[in-house]
Amino acid sequence: MIRTYTIEKKSTGKTDIFDITVELEQHLKASQIETGQVVAFVPGSTAGLTTIEFEGGVINDLRQAIERLLPRNIHYDHDARWGDGNGYSHVRAAMMGPSLYIPVIDGQMTLGTWQQVVLCDFDNRPRTRRVIVQITGE
Amino acid sequence: MIRTYTIEKKSTGKTDIFDITVELEQHLKASQIETGQVVAFVPGSTAGLTTIEFEGGVINDLRQAIERLLPRNIHYDHDARWGDGNGYSHVRAAMMGPSLYIPVIDGQMTLGTWQQVVLCDFDNRPRTRRVIVQITGE
Amino acid sequence: MIRTYTIEKKSTGKTDIFDITVELEQHLKASQIETGQVVAFVPGSTAGLTTIEFEGGVINDLRQAIERLLPRNIHYDHDARWGDGNGYSHVRAAMMGPSLYIPVIDGQMTLGTWQQVVLCDFDNRPRTRRVIVQITGE
Numbered sequence: 246m247i248r249t250y251t252i253e254k255k256s257t258g259k260t261d262i263f264d265i266t267v268e269l270e271q272h273l274k275a276s277q278i279e280t281g282q283v284v285a286f287v288p289g290s291t292a293g294l295t296t297i298e299f300e301g302g303v304i305n306d307l308r309q310a311i312e313r314l315l316p317r318n319i320h321y322d323h324d325a326r327w328g329d330g331n332g333y334s335h336v337r338a339a340m341m342g343p344s345l346y347i348p349v350i351d352g353q354m355t356l357g358t359w360q361q362v363v364l365c366d367f368d369n370r371p372r373t374r375r376v377i378v379q380i381t382g383e
Numbered sequence: 384m385i386r387t388y389t390i391e392k393k394s395t396g397k398t399d400i401f402d403i404t405v406e407l408e409q410h411l412k413a414s415q416i417e418t419g420q421v422v423a424f425v426p427g428s429t430a431g432l433t434t435i436e437f438e439g440g441v442i443n444d445l446r447q448a449i450e451r452l453l454p455r456n457i458h459y460d461h462d463a464r465w466g467d468g469n470g471y472s473h474v475r476a477a478m479m480g481p482s483l484y485i486p487v488i489d490g491q492m493t494l495g496t497w498q499q500v501v502l503c504d505f506d507n508r509p510r511t512r513r514v515i516v517q518i519t520g521e
Numbered sequence: 522m523i524r525t526y527t528i529e530k531k532s533t534g535k536t537d538i539f540d541i542t543v544e545l546e547q548h549l550k551a552s553q554i555e556t557g558q559v560v561a562f563v564p565g566s567t568a569g570l571t572t573i574e575f576e577g578g579v580i581n582d583l584r585q586a587i588e589r590l591l592p593r594n595i596h597y598d599h600d601a602r603w604g605d606g607n608g609y610s611h612v613r614a615a616m617m618g619p620s621l622y623i624p625v626i627d628g629q630m631t632l633g634t635w636q637q638v639v640l641c642d643f644d645n646r647p648r649t650r651r652v653i654v655q656i657t658g659e
Contacts, residue, residue: 247418247520249488280523282560282655284420286486289495290436297615298566302598303608310591310612315448322440332441336448339435343498344484346620348562348653350525355653357565360619377486377493379420382523385556385658387626422558424624427633428574453586460578470579474586477573481636482622515624515631517558 248276250378256366260308264299265376266354266361272378273349281382283347283354288375291334291368293341299361311337311367334367341365349382384521386414390514394504398446401502402437403514404494407485410516411492419520421485421492426513429472429506431479437499449475449505472505479503487520524552526654532642536584540575541652542637545623548654549630557658559623559630564651567610567644569617575637587613587643610643617641625658 250272254263269283287294297303321332345362347354356362366374388410392401407421425432435441459470483500485492494500502514526548530539545559563570573579597608621638623630632638640652 249418249486280525282657284484284486286484286493288493288498290434290441290498295615296566296619298599298611300599300603302600302602303566303611303615305598306608306612307615310616314452314590322443323436323438324440326440327438332444335436335441336444339433339441339445339501340448340479341616342480342483342618343434345618346484346560346562346622348525348560348655350653355562355564360564360566363615377488379486381420387556387624422622422624424622424631426631426636428572428579428636452590460581461574461576462578464578465576470582473574473579474582477571477579477583477639478586478617480618480621481572484622515626517624519558 248380252376254374256372258370261366262304263364264361265364276380278380278382279352281349284379286344286377291338292366293338294345296360296362298359331369337367386518388516392512394510394512396508399504400442402499403502404499414518416518416520417490419487422517424482424515429476430504431476432483434498434500436497469507475505524656528652530650532648534646537642538580539640540637541640552656554656554658555628557625560655562620562653567614568642569614570621572636572638574635607645613643
């Protein structure tokens, strides 16, 4: 059985990081799947998915690490060619990756206690983001 | 239903980045699967998969970011021991990851308009690379 | 058919990197699945999964790259707020990601010859880690 859902988030263009765990849990409950997997995917080339402890300090730390490694204010060929100013967003998204898989046992995702699923929007302008959620199993 | 396909690319050893989206679309169409998932995996420890806007500027930007973060010309223990000269390739591949998952709805991958699936070959010599594609669904 | 297994590893808090390929192969054999996928997921927000050649030199290189990019001894807001001292662990785990997918053909994972599946424990204290393994297919 495959169930497909969509989660929507409105971002501000300032590296918003959204906790989508509760929405995933609600869709899993609705699917009535007991054994299987939740898979999440973000369409678009300027956003990514990962898991992290959704705590303000760690979220700041992640943002600062990404800014340090893949800075906004250096030269990007993309910006020189297209003038979008979001070359940094594309590179960040490609490094993080768009997809995530979480096993389901006894109707629950096997996340750790302090582990949340997050959508990271790296674009430089407000977006309405969709995350595609597929729940597969028995 | 599970369908398995292979995509082959000949690389040059110079951090080639290949757009494999059209091949994935062709295999998806051949599978006649309407709802499910495309999963891609690259065998080998010196290549990775991700999604990005396949535009020359962004591709340069990604290559330069990877070179800046995981430089080719620093010391690698792997090279000291084995003399392959591709220690940087292994570390880059491990950081990017070998697998990717894309949902399928109405017979289409749910990629964004400017989002392509890419194979990044980090090795320092020409290779014939295979990407394993599994399409699962109904 | 879906089979679920657990792999346990005892870590020391010193960025242990474990090769779990043999355990995955054993579970795959036990499942008797010939065509499908092995998916692995690590619960917890201070560990990650990837593939790499499990050779001492490369493993050192990966550890050093991670230390260089996401250093242990810089300021982390997480540590300022919670005093855990493992802010670096959280950021490293979020960048690597917790999940991995490997296709199965003819009862074998399609890993490359020198490609092993590894669990990276980034926490700063000993842990008993679980990796959830789901094998799906026919």
